[in-house]
Amino acid sequence: AACNTLENSFCLAELKVRLAADIVFLRYTTTMVAVLRVAALLLTRCNAWHLVRHTTPLQLRAASDAVDTSAEALAALRVPELKDKCRARGLRVSGTKAALIERLLEADGADAEAPQAGSWASLGLDSETQQRLPHKNPTPIQAAAFQALKSGKDGVLHAETGSGKTLAYALPLLKKRVLVLTPSTSLADQIAEVVDQFTESFAVHTPKEVLKAEDDLESIDVIVLDEVDALLRAPGRYAAAEQKKHRRERPAAKILRRFIQRRPDAQVIGASATVGRPLRRHIDDILRDAAPSKPRSPINVIRGTEPPSNGRAVTAPSSLKHVISSFWDRGPGEPDLDALRTALDSLNAARPLVVVNDGDPDRVSRFLKKSGYDEVDVLAPNEIRGLDLNGVDVVLSLGRPATCDDYLHVAGRTARAGGFGLCCTIAAHRDAKAVAAFASPLDIVFETVEDADELWKYRM
Structure with missing residues (x-):
């Protein structure tokens, strides 16, 4: 009996020792788990500090406009709040606080790597071409026209002067054979200089050059009429049918008609800052008469911005200032040239441009020299x-x-691509009043000065 009692005592003592060891192990394990949780939280905060210190605020901005998911802000939230953010973004809500934070940060990283909306990459333009462009993001007309023109649709690009219409139609057509018609040789040379940086499949000419050379139009995929209103000179809104019938066909209209007769399915594109209904109807008439067996829907007008409910769809850039300076044209000498010289003296412009609307430009040039x-x-x-x-x-x-x-178009030679500029009209009193009447249809404001000497206050 004494032996049994002693053996039981030893077993009880051994059991107590084992139980004590298990308790110590359990406490150690619990402590380690807590330490690991603290370490994960500290790591998250360190990552947040690194992001805040080495990343710009724009890069830290989340793709969602309703939540702020920067690492530092997430670490300060409670678990239920983190789960709500995960639900809002369609992520799993299970796991620890550190797992939730990591999940949200990974989602932000994926959003940051995606192409930014409104960029050339989001439009599908290759990176090599993007590197050659003068600006990182497309202008509104370039973004609006890219997919439509790339898919082969007809369209007239209608945007203000200096908005980038040349690249708007050139970039989507780089892999096609394109004929570009322009109203002047100077513009043809300028467009050719731009598109030659990206492709060799563009031919840029005036209509007279094309008719004289009698080029084969069947090898062309797309025809572009740059400054389409100047090329076609559509009849007025109230022109009679008889006048339209006996109206002499302009060279650009003749080329367009021949091109559609040979290629009824070809793409037709126009571009200008001034596109009205008479012009659109004139283009539709040419296309319909050239291929009556292949009906086309009315040509689409592509704009970078929504037109106002009332007023002109496209007008002068908002950064362009308009001034009128009048003179008496019945005085001795040459009052128009004297007023022009006074204006040049007062403005002291870095690079002025003189546009002679009526009269001989050579006469003005000789006087200025x-x-x-x-x-x-x-x-x-x-x-x-x-x-x-x-x-x-x-x-x-x-x-x-x-x-x-x-x-x-005269005023649009300045204030291009978002820059500032000034257009100063110098005219006799009766003509100055007529120019001032342009304010309403163009939705612009003219400032007036009594004498050209007062133009100094408009120096750029």
């Missing part, structure tokens, strides 16, 4: 259509433009 302005460009309205004259900060419009559309 005698007055010491040898390097000032003097051009007629038909010579400046579509041109991107780099560095022009002031346009001096001498005389009255024929229409408000003509004024828009």
Whole structure:
């Protein structure tokens, strides 16, 4: 009996020792788990500090506009709040706080690596071409036109001057054979210089050059009419049917008709800052008459921004200022040229451009050379259509433009691509009043000065 009692005592003592060891192990394990949780939280906070210190605020911005998922902000939230954010983004809600934070951060990283909306990459433009472009993101008209033109649809690009219409139709058509028609040789040379950086499949000519060379139009996939309103000169809104019937066909219209007769399924594109209903109807008439057996839907107008419910769809850039300076045209000498010289003296522009709306540009050029302005460009309205004259900060419009559309193209030689500029109209009193009447249809504001000496306050 004594032996049994002693044996039981030893077993009980051994059991107590084992139980104590298990308790110590359990406490050690619990402590280690807590330490690991703290370490994970500290690691998350360290990652957050690294992100905040070495990343720009734009990169830290989450793709969702309703939640802020930066690592530092997530670490300060409770688990139920983290689960709510995971549910809002369609992520799993199981796991520890560290797992939830890591899941949200991984989702943010995937969003950051995705192409940014409104970028060239999101439109599908290859990276090699992107590196050659002068700007990282497309302009509104370029973004609006890319997919439509790439898919082969017809369209007329309607956007303000200096908005990038050339690249808007060139980039989607790099793999096609394209004929571009322009109203002037100067514009043809400028467009060719731009598109030759990306492709050799573009041919850029004036209509007269194409008709004279009698090029084979069957090898062309797409025809582009740059400054389409100047090329086609559509009949007015109220022109009678008899007048339209006996109207002489313009060279560009003749080429377009021949091209569609040979290639009824070919793509037709136009571009201009001034596109109205008469022009669209004129294009539709040419396409319908050229291929009556292959009906087309009315040509689509592509704009980068939504047109207003009332008013003009496209007008002058908002960064362009408009000024009118009038003079008396019945005085001695040459009052128009004197007023022009006074305006040049007052404005002291870095690169002024003089556009002679009515009269002889050579006469104005000779006068300015005698007055010491040898390097000032003097051009007629038909010579400046579509041109991107780099560095022009002031346009001096001498005389009255024929229409408000003509004024828009004259003034559009400055304030291009988001820059600032000034268009100063110098005209006799009766013509100045006519130009001031353009304010309503163009939805712009003209400022007036009594004398050209007062133009100094508009220096750029």
